[in-house]
Amino acid sequence: MKILITGGAGYIGSHMLVKTLIHGHDVVVVDNLSNSNLKNIHNIQSKISKPFHFIEDTILNDGAMDEIFNEFNFDAVLHFAGLKSITESFAKKEHYFENNVQGSNILRVLAKKYNVNKFIFSSSANVYGTVNRSPIKETDNLNPESPYGKTKQHFENDLISDPYFANQKECYILRYFNPVGSWLKYSIGEVVDSTKSNIFPMIVNSLRNNEPFKIFGTDYKTKDGTAIRDYIHIIDLIEAHYACLESDKKGINIYNVGTGIGYTVNEVLNTYKEVNNVDMMIEKASKRQGDASEVYASNKRICEDLKWTPKYDLAQMCYDVHKFSFHSM
Ligand SMILES: NC(=O)c1ccc[n+]([C@@H]2O[C@H](COP(=O)([O-])OP(=O)(O)OC[C@H]3O[C@@H](n4cnc5c(N)ncnc54)[C@H](O)[C@@H]3O)[C@@H](O)[C@H]2O)c1
Known part of the structure; x- marks a missing residue:
């Protein structure tokens, strides 16, 4: 297949790039x-x-993107390019809208113009907003609170209301839960900087800087009082995309991509410490605004439709994050 991967130098896109190359596809990033x-x-x-x-170009450069579509005659577009910081999106609403919605729509229009058969879009569990009950199903209400989440919902709607994708071609909207881990002997993974506020980057930063790990909220109504989330290994996430590439389901296909298993912050910390034989200081902190107590996916739809099953457990995720962050080759 001839495939366009936008955002292919980033965390998830670079893994998909490797996967498609291994399978012999012709890829443009x-x-x-x-x-x-x-x-x-x-x-x-x-x-x-x-x-x-x-x-090296922005998807917002519609003239250059038109030339690229014209030259390469793509069968599939895998669209990962986007800005993804929830916190930053509050301060840079317009920039997020331009990049994530307008940029994506340039690709959608070109995909139609050049008769692309398959469009796979990286959406996010963030489109659900603060949820009151899990497992979350694809049919649950969408109520994103962050400008970031709103950009994802906006472009989902643009795809859904486009008859080209709804009636003629294949469109896959993948709502990721929390991708973690690394691949290729730990040589590709998520590069962590000090601004990241998700649990795995925070663990890495706390170990790197010898600073306490802050648990935000210890009085949730969960088994140990800390918040529950669904983490998915990057390789499982990539396999889900590959299953979409191999599928031929016409129309709009919306899938949660998570393991369907929720872990508390304490469970993640204990597993991380155990499999990597490390210790870290822990500090209790108050809940962050908008953090739900329990968020995990129902992945029944993607498992049934695409015969996809997540294979990697939390221990492997913790091991691979640590290896990439501290011992990458
Ligand atoms: N990582 C997560 O936790 C997560 C969760 C849910 C959804 N997503 C979505 O998945 C996609 C990939 O995420 P990621 O973690 O790989 O992020 P990332 O930031 O590592 O990769 C995104 C890539 O897109 C590029 N990019 C951004 N704007 C661009 C533009 N206008 N033109 C060309 N390239 C551009 C960036 O340089 C980067 O290489 C994003 O759309 C993100 O919103 C990520």
């Missing part, structure tokens, strides 16, 4: 490197023998 590094591209080029095109 477009990434403006706003949240990634050319080193990721060089690293993959050095490890995978199948060549690919890398184009």
